[in-house]
Amino acid sequence: MSAPLKKPIEEFIGADITATMRTIGANARAAARILATLGAVEKKHAIAAMARAIRAATNATLTANREDVAEAEKAGATAAFIDRLRLDEKRIAAMADGVDIVAALPDPVGKVISGWERPNGMRIEQVRVPLGVIGIIYESRPNVTADAGALGLKAGNAVILRGGSDSFLSSRAIHAAIATGLADAGVPGTAIQLVPTRDRDAVGLMLAGLDGAIDVIVPRGGKGLVARVQAEARLPVFAHLDGNCHVYVDKAADPEMAKSIVLNSKMRRTGVCGAAETLLVDKGAAPTLLIPLVRMLIEAGCEVRGDRDTQAADPRVKGATDEDWITEYLDAIIAVKVVDGVDAAIAHVEQYGSHHTDAIVTADRAAAEKFLDRIDSAIVLHNASTQFADGGEFGFGAEIGIATGRLHARGPVGVEQLTTFKYRVRGSGQTRP
């Protein structure tokens, strides 16, 4: 979350935030029309030019970032907060490399999703087109300015970026570089706009849609931000609030595989949304696997909170309450429960889960298929770690986040899910009888 900084709004271009934001919205809509007509090569060149300009502006960006960091330190921000905010040459290089990766992705626009011919001879094609205008609301990580801008543009969309107040100067410096890159490539600068003020009213205006100028909002940040966006937005949101992910170890699980998947799902990185938060152990597997699994987790530095059976398995296990089954710890803590087979595991996940990512470990194909079928989550895995919940790991090249909503985008949101489609119909004079 943001440290409680207050700054004079010297950046604010004009007295009326509503008018400013309306102009930004209209600019974006106009840019979107132009972007929709750009070819794959033009977009690729423009994004590559952005990467070059980001590299060229390293010093200016570092200077701006030092100011942001100094203010955050003065305001008493946590070390973790400062770490998210701070840039160095390596991070700027990585940001530019990430933009180059997006530049090199296959262009999704114009791809024919499906095509068919009608009995009257009309040929119908469903073809990918840009979504339109994407609003990105983010917090302290200034690199989102480049990531999200590039990904949105790759899909032919105009992007409105609203960065965190605390990273305002950094984001502005990165955005200035992006604008230079776009200008070099002959693409309108309004393709990627940064809200030029820390005024928090800008967020509310974006969540109201700027008179229909924004098609979708993507929040990038902590739960506080995502919850606010989901609660207030009057337009579609691609986001997840919770990643309460489960691993279910079935009685037919290979013991070594179970241990390796559980350890990786929980402990590879505990702060990512695909980290497992609850381990469910089949009561048929408990006699042989519960003790070693719990011991392994504790020895890896993980706090275990268990039901009665799990507490009986190891004296170091704390008691789990109902609260634990719904908690996304994002920390080295796991809730563990013994369940009666795959049906009980499914019931638990459906009752307490967040429809993000859930895995089963088993050699029983029927149990696996049931789990994959019945669990209503964006990602369901058989014999693989929940930490694969990531656009890169899915082969998308880059992602703007993970969505747990059910409409349009679900799971890792890559460049393809930032498009929509239209129908192109080619006839030879057909009229409807």
Next chain:
Amino acid sequence: MSAPLKKPIEEFIGADITATMRTIGANARAAARILATLGAVEKKHAIAAMARAIRAATNATLTANREDVAEAEKAGATAAFIDRLRLDEKRIAAMADGVDIVAALPDPVGKVISGWERPNGMRIEQVRVPLGVIGIIYESRPNVTADAGALGLKAGNAVILRGGSDSFLSSRAIHAAIATGLADAGVPGTAIQLVPTRDRDAVGLMLAGLDGAIDVIVPRGGKGLVARVQAEARLPVFAHLDGNCHVYVDKAADPEMAKSIVLNSKMRRTGVCGAAETLLVDKGAAPTLLIPLVRMLIEAGCEVRGDRDTQAADPRVKGATDEDWITEYLDAIIAVKVVDGVDAAIAHVEQYGSHHTDAIVTADRAAAEKFLDRIDSAIVLHNASTQFADGGEFGFGAEIGIATGRLHARGPVGVEQLTTFKYRVRGSGQTRP
């Protein structure tokens, strides 16, 4: 629109509409879980059983409908309104046949949209799953009860129906038949629920989402209803407000084809959303085509409102105002304008259109491709009538409506667009490095 009827709310089951609607929402969510596990054959049988039960309940439905019609007549409803409301044996038979058509459609659920293997050996599949719970809000046509219920169920969704006050008894009779059919097939009756009251607060509660129980709202009715739903809904809506469709006749158009497409687009049925409302004539085509096109339209009984050039072409042409370019007449009226080539046509459509359906008539392939590319509408056609904007004509078998939103559903919304997807990942013990 509804005639201003007032009735005692004798149908209202319980004193608290909020509690009633919350129960309906929870029922639907629970039913959706069960429906997601049904196989294609079970759903097909259930929908066919609905059709049989609708036929068997013909007399009861006609009795209920006579009451609705009598009240509407007493309240002074228009003839068109009564016609939409009135059922007869033929209409009930057609309704049941429509349900049978839905039963016979290919099942969209479980279809693998795409699949790929990762370098680490994981196999990822994107697979179609039901959307969840669909709320349908409709007006005087009681047949929507059957149509929308069947289509939603085919896609594995639970459906909450909120029919018009004026067709309440008819909808209730049809819904009772549907419930019998579902019971015969062993499918939970909560799969398709009808809001059991005329209380208009029910609509507001549905538009607020019933505590997240509804995933999407589909309004079926006039513009007043659609506008209210789009303005008030706090959740996604599949709908179109306006179908301001254009036909552009290019200078390279075949004259006979142009006449036939213009006449069909405007006059086949004037009250459908795919009817053309504006004709754009290339100034290169005007010398030879403007007079015959205008004469043809007027002689077919269509009022023509034109720009100065069009008024000069025929003394019967009235003057068009700016209002005409944005008006969906849904009547035998057309606005006509002479434009300077395909670029000007595109600019006009993008400025005044409603992103529904637009057509170009030309033998010039480059002009056609430009129009198909640049026009940002759900459906763009080359050398075919705008009246093909219809799920049946697209080969979808049935549609729940046409959407002009950009997310998830666009154009005719068939059974496939009432689904979403999830990712199914099959591994062999993979962990993330």
